[in-house]
Amino acid sequence: MPDSPYLVELKNVQKNYRQPNGEVLPILDIEHFAVRPGDQVVIRGRSGCGKTTLLHSIAGLTPIDSGEIIFGPVKLHKLAEAGRDKFRANNIGYVFQTFNLLPAFTALENVMLGMTFTKRAKDRDRAAALLQEVGLGHRLNHKPSHMSVGEQQRTAVARALVNKPVLLLADEPTANIDPGHQQQVVDMLREVCHHENVAMLMVTHSPEVSNQFEHVVALEEVNRVVGVA
């Protein structure tokens, strides 16, 4: 059988949430969705349609109810939580809307903390080089409170890439950046992912951002669950 052309492939993925009253709320029912190595893909869709749930499922942060999530030889859906955590630490970077940096630590320390849960020895030079690559070579020793929000997001991107992941998941990474600096963050994300040979799956509400991408998927087009929002 030929090798899969996909970096990650979802087949018949279903994800439900259970409401406090016991009612089951279907969120995702995706027959097929895939990302190829090095692809840069935007996911858009209305509020509440399940975009974050999709990213969490691919990251293994939340277990799916049925179906398959396949990374090459690894069947993520078959791994227990500890296995998914280990897989994520070594293979997936995640960038959040709110950066999630630790306030007591410098930019360099925050990036190095990204290496905590991997086999990779803490590599100061790699962390510093990535900060340089995202344009923060002059801010290594700044704490988050002494950085602009754009600089904080750049630091978060460096942290997400420090373990040389194969896939970067970015959940509305420009939502908290002022409009004047959003484009810089998008450009930086695209360039650094390209340079590091990392595929990117980005959720964004911004048409200005999604219009720049060749691969744009409206979640409603691949998700059979209707009326979530």
Ligand SMILES: Nc1ncnc2c1ncn2[C@@H]1O[C@H](COP(=O)(O)OP(=O)(O)OP(=O)(O)O)[C@@H](O)[C@H]1O
């Ligand atoms: N842990 C949870 N328990 C129950 N319902 C949840 C849970 N997490 C999310 N939901 C619901 O699942 C739906 C999808 O949420 P999700 O965050 O994936 O949407 P989204 O498309 O990312 O939304 P937005 O664009 O507003 O960020 C929402 O209706 C939300 O209320």
